[in-house]
Amino acid sequence: xxxxxxxxxxxxxxxxxxxPRRVGFSQRLSRWDFKLSPYLYISPFFIIFAITGLFPLxxxxxxxxxxxxxxxxxxxxxxxxxxxxxxxxxxxxxxLRNTFSIFALSSVPQVLVAIVLAALLDQNLRAKxxxxxxxxxxxxxxxxxxxxxxGRMFADQSGLINSWLGAFGVDPIxxxxxxxxxxxxxxxxxxxxxxxxxxLIFLAAMQAVPRELYEAAIIDGAGRVRQFFSVTVPQIRxxxxxVILTSTIGGLQIFDEPRVFDAAGRGGxxxxxxxxxxxxxxxxWGTQRNLGRAAAVAWLLxxxxxxxxxxxxxxxxxxxxxxxxxxxxRQRRAAARSSRRSA
Amino acid sequence: MxxxxxxxxxxxxxxxxxxxxxxxxxxxxSEGDDDAASGDSKVTLTVATFNNFGYTDELLAExxxxxxxxxxxxxxxxxxxxxxxxxxxxxxxxxxxxxxVEAIEVDWLPELLTSADAFEDLxxxxxxxxxxxxxxxxxxxxxxxxxxxGTDIGPEGICYRADLFEAAGLPTDRAEVAELLGGEGxxxxxxxxxxxxxxxxxxxxxxFDSASATxxxxxxxxxxxxxxxxxxxxxxxxxxxxxxxFDQVTAASADLSAGLTQWSPDWDAAFQSNGFATMLCPAWxxxxxxxxxxGVTGWDVADVFPGGGGNWGxxxxxxxxxxxxxxxxKKLAAWLTSPETQVKAFANAGTFPSQVxxxxxxxxxxxxxxxxxxxxxxxxxxxxxxxxxxxxxxxPNYFQIHQTVTDALARxxxxxxxxxxTGWQGAxxxxxxLGL
Numbered sequence: 001x002x003x004x005x006x007x008x009x010x011x012x013x014x015x016x017x018x019x020p021r022r023v024g025f026s027q028r029l030s031r032w033d034f035k036l037s038p039y040l041y042i043s044p045f046f047i048i049f050a051i052t053g054l055f056p057l058x059x060x061x062x063x064x065x066x067x068x069x070x071x072x073x074x075x076x077x078x079x080x081x082x083x084x085x086x087x088x089x090x091x092x093x094x095x096l097r098n099t100f101s102i103f104a105l106s107s108v109p110q111v112l113v114a115i116v117l118a119a120l121l122d123q124n125l126r127a128k129x130x131x132x133x134x135x136x137x138x139x140x141x142x143x144x145x146x147x148x149x150x151g152r153m154f155a156d157q158s159g160l161i162n163s164w165l166g167a168f169g170v171d172p173i174x175x176x177x178x179x180x181x182x183x184x185x186x187x188x189x190x191x192x193x194x195x196x197x198x199x200l201i202f203l204a205a206m207q208a209v210p211r212e213l214y215e216a217a218i219i220d221g222a223g224r225v226r227q228f229f230s231v232t233v234p235q236i237r238x239x240x241x242x243v244i245l246t247s248t249i250g251g252l253q254i255f256d257e258p259r260v261f262d263a264a265g266r267g268g269x270x271x272x273x274x275x276x277x278x279x280x281x282x283x284x285w286g287t288q289r290n291l292g293r294a295a296a297v298a299w300l301l302x303x304x305x306x307x308x309x310x311x312x313x314x315x316x317x318x319x320x321x322x323x324x325x326x327x328x329x330r331q332r333r334a335a336a337r338s339s340r341r342s343a
Numbered sequence: 344m345x346x347x348x349x350x351x352x353x354x355x356x357x358x359x360x361x362x363x364x365x366x367x368x369x370x371x372x373s374e375g376d377d378d379a380a381s382g383d384s385k386v387t388l389t390v391a392t393f394n395n396f397g398y399t400d401e402l403l404a405e406x407x408x409x410x411x412x413x414x415x416x417x418x419x420x421x422x423x424x425x426x427x428x429x430x431x432x433x434x435x436x437x438x439x440x441x442x443x444v445e446a447i448e449v450d451w452l453p454e455l456l457t458s459a460d461a462f463e464d465l466x467x468x469x470x471x472x473x474x475x476x477x478x479x480x481x482x483x484x485x486x487x488x489x490x491x492x493g494t495d496i497g498p499e500g501i502c503y504r505a506d507l508f509e510a511a512g513l514p515t516d517r518a519e520v521a522e523l524l525g526g527e528g529x530x531x532x533x534x535x536x537x538x539x540x541x542x543x544x545x546x547x548x549x550x551f552d553s554a555s556a557t558x559x560x561x562x563x564x565x566x567x568x569x570x571x572x573x574x575x576x577x578x579x580x581x582x583x584x585x586x587x588x589f590d591q592v593t594a595a596s597a598d599l600s601a602g603l604t605q606w607s608p609d610w611d612a613a614f615q616s617n618g619f620a621t622m623l624c625p626a627w628x629x630x631x632x633x634x635x636x637x638g639v640t641g642w643d644v645a646d647v648f649p650g651g652g653g654n655w656g657x658x659x660x661x662x663x664x665x666x667x668x669x670x671x672x673k674k675l676a677a678w679l680t681s682p683e684t685q686v687k688a689f690a691n692a693g694t695f696p697s698q699v700x701x702x703x704x705x706x707x708x709x710x711x712x713x714x715x716x717x718x719x720x721x722x723x724x725x726x727x728x729x730x731x732x733x734x735x736x737x738x739p740n741y742f743q744i745h746q747t748v749t750d751a752l753a754r755x756x757x758x759x760x761x762x763x764x765t766g767w768q769g770a771x772x773x774x775x776x777l778g779l
Contacts, residue, residue: 071455085778270761285431288743
């Protein structure tokens with residue numbers, strides 16, 4: 001295919017402005033290769049995302065403005081009716097409350113514990129891999145199995161935890177009755193499963209922190225704790241932001257754990273622990289079987305997640321830029337010294 | 344020209360990658376197509392069931408023996424809820440991917456009948472009179488299409504703990520217990536009254552397990568619990584029948600109920616810790632009781648039910664119209680629900696037949712249950728089935744409404760977070776917010 005292209009004689013006779021040099025196919029190919037290939041290489045993600053992410057998103061928006069029953073299928077166009085219906089159902093607001101409550105009870109301690117665990121695993125331990133794999137073990141357990149085990153532990157009358165509490169003379173906690181108690185129980189399931197996962201992400205980031213920084217810190221006389229706060233945490237800021245964002249998104253979409261918390265999976269008799277995704281499922285496939293409304297719930301949840309995500313991003317970004325922008329202690333000390341000297 | 348080739352290349356690359364993905368997603372076409380094309384040759388039929396229908400490999404092999412060109416494959420969902428989600432989701436998608444024969448539970452019928460066209464009409468002279476009339480009517484649409492062949496039913500008796508009865512000074516023999524509870528003329532009031540005698544003697548043991556379950560048994564005896572026969576929902580606030588049952592059961596629960604939710608871990612544990620002495624007992628419930636009460640002796644079944652007979656649960660086999668071998672599937676469904684096969688299924692899994700003729704079968708009549716003190720369960724549940732007189736109407740909104748009431752019962756009986764009056768108010772406002 002390598003037809004040598006330059007044929008200057010062809011255009012020259014006319015004396016017209018010189019035509020651009022013609023390039024051979026192989027050269028052209030390599031130019032395409034240069035320009036196009038990167039996009040092709042990254043395209044599988046975007047194509048898959050378009051099929052499995054973007055299309056359902058848009059189609060859900062389409063469904064949400066129709067009267068759409070699970071079995072009856074598409075009905076009349078009803079505009080924003082589904083949204084107003086959902087917003088006027090008290091259960092929706094209750095589900096948002098529950099979602100945020102469970103999210104706060106799970107994500108916050110989870111990230112904190114994960115970062116500390118990662119710091120511990122980052123030390124010089126015997127049988128490192130054993131300990132590191134150990135923290136991931138709960139993540140491998142299927143959520144339904146976790147639900148079964150925790151369901152037994154948190155049973156109101158016959159549960160393990162209540163009988164332990166009884167041994168200390170504490171009255172049994174009504175895990176399936178009081179909203180806060182049920183949220184704590186569900187959050188503990190979430191934490192059990194996800195803490196190790198986040199730990200490994202933090203650990204990976206910590207491994208990339210240059211060891212010289214620690215050596216310098218040790219020479220400066222910093223202890224373990226001081227090293228953790230002054231070297232480790234600032235160095236893995238980007239990862240912290242990533243973990244906080246992903247666990248926020250995951251936390252707001254929590255479904256498995258509240259679903260398996262009791263046999264009916266409807267979030268309790270007065271919807272004490274019905275999260276928004278559980279509500280979504282109940283509206284679409286549970287008792288109401290109304291896909292139009294379920295789609296509206298999905299979009300409302302999407303908007304909430306995006307808003308919280310943006311807020312989150314703004315806050316964490318601010319913290320991290322404030323961290324780098326703020327003069328370090330050494331700089332401040334130097335500045336203070338020089339100002340003292342000049343005084 | 345060159346420029347267009349360049350674009351074409353880019354386009355081709357894009358189209359290629361998309362179509363590669365698209366084809367990867369559509370791996371649905373299978374042997375089914377070939378079978379349909381070649382008429383009489385080998386056919387593989389799929390049957391989708393849940394829990395345990397008693398269709399063992401041996402039983403299905405019998406069908407292949409009689410029909411050598413047919414192989415039957417069963418897929419079994421662990422829970423009926425999984426099967427229901429699978430069925431409705433695929434129906435909503437036009438029926439692609441459904442099995443040739445799909446098992447359904449009686450409770451799904453109201454909504455499935457709203458799209459009766461998605462199922463084959465199974466009316467056939469050869470199966471006329473095979474089932475109790477009410478069983479067949481429940482699966483018949485308004486225009487007379489029969490969408491499912493009945494498999495089992497759930498005639499209710501009373502399961503009780505003879506040892507706890509003895510400790511409380513009550514009779515223990517199942518015939519005497521049936522008399523104690525009122526025999527033929529048993530009523531709910533009588534059932535609760537005996538309960539009070541019992542709890543007076545054994546205050547640490549509850550009389551029944553759950554207010555919601557007891558309420559379920561009572562509601563099953565009302566012909567139009569929540570909806571008129573044309574499907575219009577009754578306003579719950581004005582529904583005096585349901586309100587009366589609600590009041591009756593909450594009043595009784597206060598001192599008779601163990602305050603448990605069926606199928607919860609606490610309920611499971613109560614079987615081992617003498618949590619309650621009696622429970623409503625549809626035929627299929629004997630299995631779950633035995634499963635949970637292993638090692639506990641004294642369970643028995645009394646041939647009696649308050650308020651006459653009652654049916655709780657039971658299943659059907661349907662043939663989705665989108666299937667590729669509907670004729671063969673119909674034949675298989677008819678065979679699986681024939682009295683002879685159903686008696687075998689009863690022996691395999693305790694699913695009580697809905698076929699009138701099966702109740703006369705010697706195998707059924709002589710069936711006993713070892714765990715329940717060798718109770719003649721075949722005979723007892725045949726009697727209980729014969730006592731069922733009410734064809735309950737369940738419309739498309741039955742579940743939404745029933746759920747609001749059982750949630751309220753759970754708040755009163757299990758959570759104890761509300762009193763009966765507040766609970767009822769909550770049920771009414773939950774009903775109103777459904778916007779039916």
